[in-house]
Amino acid sequence: MKLPPLIGRSLERGLAPLARDRATNLIPRTRMSGPVPWVLAIMIALTVLAAAGGLALNNLADSARTDLSGGVTVQIVEADQEILAEQTRAAEAILRDNAAVQSFRTVPQDELDALLEPWLGAGDAVDSVPMPALIDVQLREAAGAQEIEQLQAALTAISGEASGASSIRVDAQSGWLRPVYSALSALQYLAGVLVVLLALASAAAVWLAARSSFFSHRETIEIVHLLGGQDDQIARLFQSSVAIDAIVGGIIGLLAGMLGVLIIGSRFAGLDSGMVTGGGLGGLDWVMIALIPFGAIIIAVLTARVTVIAALRRMT
Amino acid sequence: MSEAASDIISFDNVGLRYGTQPEVLRDLSFTLHPGSFYFLTGASGAGKTSLLKLLYLAQRPSRGAIRMFGKDMITLPREQLPQMRRRLGTVFQDFRLVDHLSAFDNVALPLRIAGVREDELQSPVTDMLEWVGLSHRIDAVPATMSGGEQQRVAIARAVIGRPDLLVADEPTGNVDPEMALKLLRLFEALNRLGTTVVVATHDVHLLKKVPDSLIMRLDKGRLSDPTGALRYPPRPSSARAAIPANPAGEGA
Numbered sequence: 001m002k003l004p005p006l007i008g009r010s011l012e013r014g015l016a017p018l019a020r021d022r023a024t025n026l027i028p029r030t031r032m033s034g035p036v037p038w039v040l041a042i043m044i045a046l047t048v049l050a051a052a053g054g055l056a057l058n059n060l061a062d063s064a065r066t067d068l069s070g071g072v073t074v075q076i077v078e079a080d081q082e083i084l085a086e087q088t089r090a091a092e093a094i095l096r097d098n099a100a101v102q103s104f105r106t107v108p109q110d111e112l113d114a115l116l117e118p119w120l121g122a123g124d125a126v127d128s129v130p131m132p133a134l135i136d137v138q139l140r141e142a143a144g145a146q147e148i149e150q151l152q153a154a155l156t157a158i159s160g161e162a163s164g165a166s167s168i169r170v171d172a173q174s175g176w177l178r179p180v181y182s183a184l185s186a187l188q189y190l191a192g193v194l195v196v197l198l199a200l201a202s203a204a205a206v207w208l209a210a211r212s213s214f215f216s217h218r219e220t221i222e223i224v225h226l227l228g229g230q231d232d233q234i235a236r237l238f239q240s241s242v243a244i245d246a247i248v249g250g251i252i253g254l255l256a257g258m259l260g261v262l263i264i265g266s267r268f269a270g271l272d273s274g275m276v277t278g279g280g281l282g283g284l285d286w287v288m289i290a291l292i293p294f295g296a297i298i299i300a301v302l303t304a305r306v307t308v309i310a311a312l313r314r315m316t
Numbered sequence: 317m318s319e320a321a322s323d324i325i326s327f328d329n330v331g332l333r334y335g336t337q338p339e340v341l342r343d344l345s346f347t348l349h350p351g352s353f354y355f356l357t358g359a360s361g362a363g364k365t366s367l368l369k370l371l372y373l374a375q376r377p378s379r380g381a382i383r384m385f386g387k388d389m390i391t392l393p394r395e396q397l398p399q400m401r402r403r404l405g406t407v408f409q410d411f412r413l414v415d416h417l418s419a420f421d422n423v424a425l426p427l428r429i430a431g432v433r434e435d436e437l438q439s440p441v442t443d444m445l446e447w448v449g450l451s452h453r454i455d456a457v458p459a460t461m462s463g464g465e466q467q468r469v470a471i472a473r474a475v476i477g478r479p480d481l482l483v484a485d486e487p488t489g490n491v492d493p494e495m496a497l498k499l500l501r502l503f504e505a506l507n508r509l510g511t512t513v514v515v516a517t518h519d520v521h522l523l524k525k526v527p528d529s530l531i532m533r534l535d536k537g538r539l540s541d542p543t544g545a546l547r548y549p550p551r552p553s554s555a556r557a558a559i560p561a562n563p564a565g566e567g568a
Contacts, residue, residue: 223412226374227426227473228402230395316376316397 036209040249040296041256043202047292048257050198054191055285056265061184072148073171074104074135074155081130087168088133090158098154100139100147107134199292203299210242210303214311217241221308225315235308239301246300250293258289324350325371325481325512330380332366339378340366342537348481348514353507355523356516358534364516365409365485367534371514372406372483373397385480402430405479405511407487411470413458419445419465420454423472430477444472447502449495463490471499475506482506484515488522500525 078084095104112131152170159167224234325348332341341363358364369375382389413422420441427437445454448468458466467490488496507513533540
């Protein structure tokens with residue numbers, strides 16, 4: 001394939017350090033002899049784990065919120081079957097007209113019986129016990145706390161008594177879920193802080209690695225400088241050496257981190273608990289995780305470049 | 317090489333100090349005639365290496381003016397210095413070979429830096445190593461070479477690009493007299509091709525081995541001129557007297 005000359009040339013230049021018999025091994029490849037790629041691998045693996053944890057928690061919280069937040073249960077406790085039926089009809093009317101309500105369903109008698117069967121047993125005895133009516137209400141997503149409060153007031157007003165003594169009770173599911181949410185969001189913040197700290201530590205490790213690599217090659221860099229090497233030319237040579245370290249460390253770290261994430265993920269999937277459904281990682285999440293080593297490589301190459309150029313500037 | 321004034325290397329009232337130390341070089345004013353062969357002598361600590369650093373562009377002077385190859389080295393932008401350095405060949409006192417490169421790769425380094433293609437540098441580098449008697453050591457790395465071998469690699473690297481100015485700091489310090497003479501012949505051969513040569517040495521015997529050579533002597537950072545070499549044009553009695561004087565006449 002014939003490439004346009006500009007692309008062809010820069011490709012050639014870019015690949016030159018990889019060609020065996022080219023100029024080029026002016027700076028020796030470290031060949032994993034030093035600790036640098038391993039330190040990077042560990043930092044990147046930890047960053048990957050923390051990021052995966054954070055993203056999974058994020059997904060878990062999101063899906064829990066959409067599943068549960070929009071629901072309220074209306075409970076009408078009235079011994080008199082006639083009043084009960086009347087109040088249920090009134091409540092249904094209010095729910096039908098309320099803009100915040102997406103759908104509702106009055107739980108049929110036989111379902112209630114089935115719910116109570118474990119405690120009361122099947123049979124006639126159940127009929128003699130006054131049963132409350134239950135209406136399961138699904139609210140619109142946009143419904144805020146204010147709408148829910150208004151709905152609550154309208155429903156409790158049906159029984160015509162002060163709301164405290166009302167026979168109608170409205171349970172917002174978000175009420176008892178609030179502690180779950182706050183626990184989840186605390187974990188989310190924790191994961192976020194961990195990711196930021198690990199990213200900073202990784203960046204620092206990369207930075208130190210690039211600098212130490214520079215100091216060990218300082219003599220070579222000076223010689224190339226004195227023999228007429230241009231700053232940019234020298235920086236490129238050095239960058240490619242550092243980039244190889246970072247790429248090796250990045251790949252090992254990413255693979256180790258992802259392996260860890262997959263193992264933990266499969267254990268959680270094994271739990272088969274309602275609480276952790278929706279905690280998995282989506283395609284976009286994996287892409288974000290896979291980008292972590294690229295960030296490290298970019299930091300490494302930039303640090304290398306900045307360090308070399310700054311040192312060369314101090315030379316005549 | 318043409319005899320244009322632009323080829324002349326001239327120092328005018330140059331001084332050099334490192335940091336806040338007293339000046340190591342003082343009031344240096346001289347011209348180096350293109351195609352001449354100079355020996356730079358002087359006791360240790362007289363400033364030979366410092367003067368060479370100015371010549372091979374590792375330092376800029378603290379004061380004074382330097383012109384090389386028609387450029388004002390004081391005002392020349394830093395980005396243009398690499399291009400100037402590629403016209404120089406330098407034999408460093410401590411050789412400064414790249415540790416992990418073979419003799420071949422060390423000698424090829426200046427050519428590769430200058431962007432010479434691989435197929436074009438194979439034979440010149442091999443020939444040069446043969447000339448300095450190292451054909452059998454072509455793949456050796458500096459750590460496995462003797463001091464003399466390293467020195468010859470350093471010299472081969474300095475002359476491989478056929479420089480306009482060759483600067484050598486004690487280039488025969490680590491080799492036997494026979495090899496010293498051979499290396500001197502290499503410098504002379506290069507000199508005949510038009511390269512200006514400056515060799516720093518304290519070996520007085522060496523001075524007599526190059527009949528046409530001119531001598532610059534440094535003493536405590538100041539320059540004396542025993543052969544009249546540093547005037548432009550050089551004193552008629554000197555070997556280079558036959559070369560016509562240049563009317564531009566930047567005198568010392």
